[in-house]
Amino acid sequence: MNTHSPSPAENKFISFNNSGLIDQGRIHFINFCRKLTVNSILFLIPIHFLKIGFNGWQIGFITAFYAIAPLLFSFPAGWINDRLSITKMIRGALFLVSLSLLLISQINNFLAMAAVFLVLGISNNALDVSTNSLFYKDERQMDQNKKYGSLSFWLALGVASGTFLGGFLTHFADFKVMFYAYAGVMFLVLILSGDIGTEQLSRVTLKEYRLELINRRTVFFMVMIFVLTLHWGAENTVYSPFLKNYFQLNNLQVSLYISLPLFMLAFSALLIGFLKYNARLNKRLFLFSLTISGLGHILMVNHSLPLSFIFRIVHEIGDGFLGALIVLYISRLFQKRSIGGSSGILLAVMTTGHMVGSLVFSPLGYRVGLQYPFIISGILLLANALYGLWVFRIESYG
Numbered sequence: 001m002n003t004h005s006p007s008p009a010e011n012k013f014i015s016f017n018n019s020g021l022i023d024q025g026r027i028h029f030i031n032f033c034r035k036l037t038v039n040s041i042l043f044l045i046p047i048h049f050l051k052i053g054f055n056g057w058q059i060g061f062i063t064a065f066y067a068i069a070p071l072l073f074s075f076p077a078g079w080i081n082d083r084l085s086i087t088k089m090i091r092g093a094l095f096l097v098s099l100s101l102l103l104i105s106q107i108n109n110f111l112a113m114a115a116v117f118l119v120l121g122i123s124n125n126a127l128d129v130s131t132n133s134l135f136y137k138d139e140r141q142m143d144q145n146k147k148y149g150s151l152s153f154w155l156a157l158g159v160a161s162g163t164f165l166g167g168f169l170t171h172f173a174d175f176k177v178m179f180y181a182y183a184g185v186m187f188l189v190l191i192l193s194g195d196i197g198t199e200q201l202s203r204v205t206l207k208e209y210r211l212e213l214i215n216r217r218t219v220f221f222m223v224m225i226f227v228l229t230l231h232w233g234a235e236n237t238v239y240s241p242f243l244k245n246y247f248q249l250n251n252l253q254v255s256l257y258i259s260l261p262l263f264m265l266a267f268s269a270l271l272i273g274f275l276k277y278n279a280r281l282n283k284r285l286f287l288f289s290l291t292i293s294g295l296g297h298i299l300m301v302n303h304s305l306p307l308s309f310i311f312r313i314v315h316e317i318g319d320g321f322l323g324a325l326i327v328l329y330i331s332r333l334f335q336k337r338s339i340g341g342s343s344g345i346l347l348a349v350m351t352t353g354h355m356v357g358s359l360v361f362s363p364l365g366y367r368v369g370l371q372y373p374f375i376i377s378g379i380l381l382l383a384n385a386l387y388g389l390w391v392f393r394i395e396s397y398g
Contacts, residue, residue, distance in 0.1 A: 024138070024150070026193070027131050027134055027151075028150070028151070029192075030090065030131060031127075031154050031155050031158060033185055033189045034094070034127050034158065034186065034189070035154075035155050035159045036158040036162035036182070037097065037182035037186055038101075039158070039159045040160075040162025040163040040165075040166050040259075041162070042063070042066070042236045043159075043166075043235065043240060043258050044166050044167070044170065044175075044254070045175075046059050046237060046238070046239070046240050047170075047241065047244065047254070048170075048175045049062070050241060052108050054110060054113075055366070056363050056366025056367065057362065057366075059237055059362055060358050060359050060361075060362025062110070062113055062117050063117070063233070063236050063358040064233075064355045065115075065121065066117040066118070066120060066124075067121060067352075067354040067355035067358055068121070068351075068355050069118050069119075069120075069121030069122040069125055070125035070350075070351035071351055071352050071355065072122075072348075073122050073125050073126065074125055074344035074347045074351070075341055075345050075348060076344075077126050077340075077344055078133065078339075078340035078341035078344025079340065079344070080340075081129060081133040081344075082133075082204045082337065082338055082339075082340040082341050083203060083204065086130045086133055086340075090127060090130045090131065091190060091193060092126070093123040093127045093130070094123075094186055094187075094189055094190040094193060095187075095190055096119060096120075097120065097123045097124060098183045098184075098186035098187040098190065099119075100116050100117075100119050100120040100123065101120075101179050101180075101182050101183035101186065102180070102183045104116055104117075104120075105175070105183075125347070125351070129340065129347060132330075132343060132347075135151055135327075135331070136331050136334075136336060136340070136343060137336050137339065143277050144277045144328055144331065145273055145277045146274075147273075147328075148272070148273075148324050148325075148327045148328040148331065149269055149271070149272035149275075150270070152270075152272070152323040152324035152327060153266050153269045155269075156262060156265045156266035156269050156320060157263070159265075159266075160259050160260075160263040160266055163258050163262060164255060164256070164259035166182075167253075167258075170251045170255070171252035171255075172252075204337060204338040204341065208335075209341050212334050212335070212338060212342045213345055216395070217333070218333060220395060221329065221333065221346075222346060225346065225350050226349050226350070227380055227381075227383070227387070228290070228326075228350075228353065228381065229351070229352075229354050230356060230361075230377055230380055231293075231374075231378070232353065232354040233353075233354055233355070233356065233360065233361045234357060234361040234373035234377045236354070236358060237358050237365065237373075238361060238362060238370045238373050242365070242370035242374070245370055246371065247308070257309060257312070261312045262316055264313050265316035265323070266320065268316070268317045268318075268320030269323050271320075272324040272328075273324075282325055282328070285321055286321070286322065286325050287385050287388050288318075289317075289321035289322045289325070290318065290382070290384055291318070291385045292314050292318040293315050293318030293319050293378075293381050294378045294379065294381030294385065295315075295382070296312060296316070296378070297315050297375075297377055297381060298374065299314075300312045330343050330346055333346075357377065360373075361377065
């Protein structure tokens with residue numbers, strides 16, 4: 001990957017807290033809380049949608065609307081991060097997430113729900129791009145595995161904790177209580193977000209972005225992460241209904257099934273930080289993780305609940321490794337001064353995979369069987385491991 005170090009002339013445009021550093025703890029706090037709310041809701045909300053009368057294609061359409069927002073907004077958000085402001089975008093996005101969650105609690109109309117999910121997708125995407133940009137641009141000298149393993153750990157821990165908590169809220173109260181609670185959490189985060197840093201940003205041209213994005217190594221990597229993220233579409237449309245129908249679980253049991261393996265996803269991401277950075281080892285671990293992620297997705301559809309749960313843990317361990325390694329690879333693929341916009345394009349590619357997966361796997365699952373999206377997406381993950389093996393042999397990713 002491109003490991004170009006900015007010249008002194010370039011570096012003068014990049015400054016946080018006047019020292020080239022960011023408050024990593026504050027970013028981890030924001031990431032943990034937003035994942036606790038937004039991403040955990042995505043695992044549970046298909047149950048709510050079915051309850052208020054939405055069908056399979058409508059659920060797929062709404063979640064695709066959420067996913068299409070980053071496709072449209074990731075690069076503009078990254079460009080703003082590079083040239084204008086990161087912290088203002090974070091604060092605005094936190095407010096919109098809180099407002100969106102309040103609106104979701106009140107809406108039963110399909111088109112209105114899709115519109116709110118578009119806003120939720122835009123605001124959550126702005127947080128994804130902006131918090132990642134802060135980490136990518138951070139001048140802190142530390143082991144790269146440790147840096148991005150920690151970033152991925154707090155993101156994943158938020159998803160696990162939110163899904164776990166959401167199960168209790170929806171079981172002992174209802175979905176509206178969960179939406180109110182999570183909207184309050186995000187408003188509190190907005191109040192406590194504080195001063196992340198003083199920014200002096202770069203004047204990056206479109207030509208610079210084009211040169212970084214239109215080359216063989218970047219395109220090969222885009223294909224890899226697109227295929228990888230297709231399985232997100234299955235997880236956000238048919239996962240919880242699959243568990244309810246396949247194993248007759250209630251809302252609390254569904255949340256426990258989903259959230260407990262997600263804690264393993266978080267700790268496998270943290271484990272990356274204990275492995276000293278080594279490019280060859282990271283490549284092998286990436287391919288291994290794709291393989292066990294795919295096998296776990298396929299084998300979780302067996303009819304034994306304990307075995308299904310074990311294979312789900314296997315899948316999440318693979319995804320935890322992948323989450324940390326993907327952001328690490330992106331951090332080394334682009335220059336720091338332009339990484340906001342360039343990484344935004346890659347995030348758009350990933351969310352395109354999410355969108356396509358939602359549009360394909362939701363109607364497929366509700367029409368022919370809720371287990372088939374997991375089987376098919378698992379096979380695609382295994383095929384992606386073979387593709388990754390070929391890519392790593394012909395390209396030098398650092």
